[in-house]
Amino acid sequence: xxxxxxxxxxxxxxxxxxxxxxxxxxxxxxxxxxxxxxxxxxxxxxxxxxxxxxxxxxxxxxxxxxxxxxxxxxxxxxxxxxxxxxxxxxxxxxxxxxxxxxxxxxxxxxxxxxxxxxxxxxxxxxxxxxxxxxxxxxxxxxxxxxxxxxxxxxxxxxxxxxxxxxxxxxxxxxxxxxxxxxxxxxxxxxxxxxxxxxxxxxxxxxxxxxxxxxxxxxxxxxxxxxxxxxxxxxxxxxxxxxxxxxxxxxxxxxxxxxxxxxxxxxxxxxxxxxxxxxxxxxxxxxxxxxxxxxxxxxxxxxxxxxxxxxxxxxxxxxxxxxxxxxxxxxxxxxxxxxxxxxxxxxxxxxxxxxxxxxxxxxxxxxxxxxxxxxxxxxxxxxxxxxxxxxxxxxxxxxxxxxxxxxxxxxxxxxxxxxxxxxxxxxxxxxxxxxxxxx
Numbered sequence: 001x002x003x004x005x006x007x008x009x010x011x012x013x014x015x016x017x018x019x020x021x022x023x024x025x026x027x028x029x030x031x032x033x034x035x036x037x038x039x040x041x042x043x044x045x046x047x048x049x050x051x052x053x054x055x056x057x058x059x060x061x062x063x064x065x066x067x068x069x070x071x072x073x074x075x076x077x078x079x080x081x082x083x084x085x086x087x088x089x090x091x092x093x094x095x096x097x098x099x100x101x102x103x104x105x106x107x108x109x110x111x112x113x114x115x116x117x118x119x120x121x122x123x124x125x126x127x128x129x130x131x132x133x134x135x136x137x138x139x140x141x142x143x144x145x146x147x148x149x150x151x152x153x154x155x156x157x158x159x160x161x162x163x164x165x166x167x168x169x170x171x172x173x174x175x176x177x178x179x180x181x182x183x184x185x186x187x188x189x190x191x192x193x194x195x196x197x198x199x200x201x202x203x204x205x206x207x208x209x210x211x212x213x214x215x216x217x218x219x220x221x222x223x224x225x226x227x228x229x230x231x232x233x234x235x236x237x238x239x240x241x242x243x244x245x246x247x248x249x250x251x252x253x254x255x256x257x258x259x260x261x262x263x264x265x266x267x268x269x270x271x272x273x274x275x276x277x278x279x280x281x282x283x284x285x286x287x288x289x290x291x292x293x294x295x296x297x298x299x300x301x302x303x304x305x306x307x308x309x310x311x312x313x314x315x316x317x318x319x320x321x322x323x324x325x326x327x328x329x330x331x332x333x334x335x336x337x338x339x340x341x342x343x344x345x346x347x348x349x350x351x352x353x354x355x356x357x358x359x360x361x362x363x364x365x366x367x368x369x370x371x372x373x374x375x376x377x378x379x380x381x382x383x384x385x386x387x388x389x390x391x392x393x394x395x396x397x398x399x400x401x402x403x404x405x406x407x408x409x410x411x412x413x414x415x416x417x418x419x420x421x422x423x424x425x426x427x428x429x430x431x432x433x434x435x436x437x438x
Contacts, residue, residue, distance in 0.1 A: 004030060004043040027394075034061030037415040039399065049399045050423055052412045055214070055246050057277030059325050060414030066276045066321045073317035082112070082310040089316035096323050097270070097285050101248075101255055104264050108288030111303070112281070112311040116245035116271035117151025119282035120207075123267045124155045125305055126286060127205040127239040133293040133301045139204035143197055143233075146178045149215035150207065150243050159207050161216070164382065177203075181213065182225035194229055198236050206233045207241040210257035210265075211365060214246040217379045217406040218370030220363045223260040230263040239290070240265040245282075249273040250326060250335055251410065253366030266290060276322030277412075281315040326413075334413045335367060341417050342369045342409070345424045354431040370408040371427065373434075380404045392433060396426045 007030040017028060030042040037060055039047045049057065059066070077087055094110040111122050124142070131139035142159055149165075150156040157166045158173040166173065177197050182190050197203060210226060213219040230240050242265035247257035251273070258264055267290060271282040294303055309315075325331055342364055349355055349362065349371075360374040373385055383404035393400040393407070400407055400423075407430075409423060 002043070004041075007042060036060040037412050037419055045397065047394070047397050047399050048419055048423065050409050050411050050415070051399060051401055052273075052410055053277060054272075054401075055251075055410055056272045057412045058249055058273045058322055059276050059331065060412045061277070063276060063325070065325060066278050066318050069317045069321035070278060070314050073314050077313045079309065079312055079314075083306060087311075087313050087316075089313045089320060090311040093316045093319050096320060097283060100323070100327075102268060102285055103255070103259070106264070106287045106289070107268075107285055109286050109291040111284045111286070111305075113284065114307050114309060115151075115280050115282050116243075116269065117153040117156045118307065119245060119269040119271050119284050120150045120156045120159070120241075120243055121153045122282075122284040122305055123241045123269050124159065124205070124207070126267060126284065126290060126303065127241060129303060130239065130290050130293045131204055133296070138202045141175070141177060141200060141202045141204055143177045143179060143194070143203065143206045145181055145208055145213065147181070147213055147216035147219065148207075148209060149213070150209075151245075181219060181221045182229065183221065187225055191228060191232070194232055198233055198238055203236070203238055205239040205241055206230070207243060209243045210247055211252060211260060212247055212257065212368060215381070215403060217372060217403045218363055218368060218408050220365055227262050230261065230265065234263060234266070239267060241267045241269065243269045245269055245271045249323075250413070251366055251368060253335065253339060274322070275315050275318040276325070278318040278322075279312070279315040281312065281319060331413055337417055338367045338411060338413070338415065338420065341420045342367070345369070345420070348424075349428070352428060352431065354435055358431050358434050367413070368408065368410050370406050373405045373407065375405045379406060389430070392430055393426060398423055398426060
């Protein structure tokens with residue numbers, strides 16, 4: 001038995017993997033190291049990570065500058081309680097997020113947590129307590145989009161679409177008013193519905209994934225449509241929360257997806273790419289007007305939320321360095337190259353005679369490219385094509401974890417055009433595979 005086999009056996013004995021059913025045939029692969037856009041397995045196999053390891057990796061694995069920043073910080077301060085204490089990396093990162101990332105003078109405060117779910121959880125609690133602190137105790141209702149995914153903690157699940165993911169907990173989730181994603185066809189009707197919902201005096205917040213619903217098949221919608229909804233909500237002093245956990249840090253072609261909007265949200269949730277994929281960190285950035293409701297000597301108006309590793313110095317140091325790398329012209333050129341490569345491939349794919357039959361829709365924004373395969377059933381994470389797609393591309397040494405019948409590319413910015421061309425070739429090969437399988 002090889003070391004590779006030994007690791008697999010030990011893994012099955014002790015580990016419970018996320019989003020993975022218990023089975024003796026669980027397809028897990030031991031990774032020995034990673035560099036750039038590639039994962040290197042224990043058996044010597046080299047796999048292209050075209051989904052940035054669940055969307056967290058920005059600049060390529062094991063980026064030496066971020067590793068060095070963490071090492072340097074670890075020699076000085078690795079962790080300290082963040083209640084009653086502070087440190088330079090957190091202060092520096094907060095300034096970056098408010099002044100350089102958000103780029104809106106209305107924003108003033110950053111609240112740190114551990115991940116995307118908790119960044120959303122903080123935003124929900126912040127919005128509700130904002131009204132509570134103003135003695136508006138009836139402000140409890142939240143509006144969200146159908147099919148949304150905001151995380152796996154209870155508040156985040158509550159504002160997410162009701163799916164088999166959270167079916168076991170549905171009786172415990174609080175009530176949310178769900179609306180359709182805006183389209184040209186439904187916009188007039190949707191705006192009327194939204195006007196009615198936001199006219200309810202108990203409506204407190206509107207939460208959304210700006211422009212792209214990640215887990216919902218990379219479903220995209222227009223910035224101008226979202227702008228209309230935000231404008232209606234903000235005129236009625238309803239808190240608008242942008243979940244930028246996936247879309248932040250350049251994924252859509254701008255630093256934030258919210259930068260495509262005329263009306264900025266009131267609270268922005270960040271995580272995933274924030275540390276360049278090195279360490280877990282969440283951040284919830286709010287407008288100063290939100291924070292003002294918590295400025296009081298009365299202890300009961302305090303925001304009683306925290307995490308043991310809040311604003312961990314190592315994670316903050318990694319995030320600062322990652323943002324520095326993101327702003328470089330070389331990185332921006334890499335992002336542009338990925339976008340241009342996607343555009344060229346889309347044009348080629350549309351001319352492929354197999355596309356009309358096997359592709360339902362191509363969705364693209366920034367570095368994100370999603371292709372929905374035409375199947376008998378509508379989009380679903382549980383679509384039977386999910387395993388077929390995953391296995392086909394993994395056999396070609398490409399990590400592409402599809403969202404049901406939607407295959408997508410969300411590559412690290414280190415990914416070369418040559419890497420992308422190889423993936424594009426395999427996508428066309430997959431269409432050929434589908435045609436021959438009939």
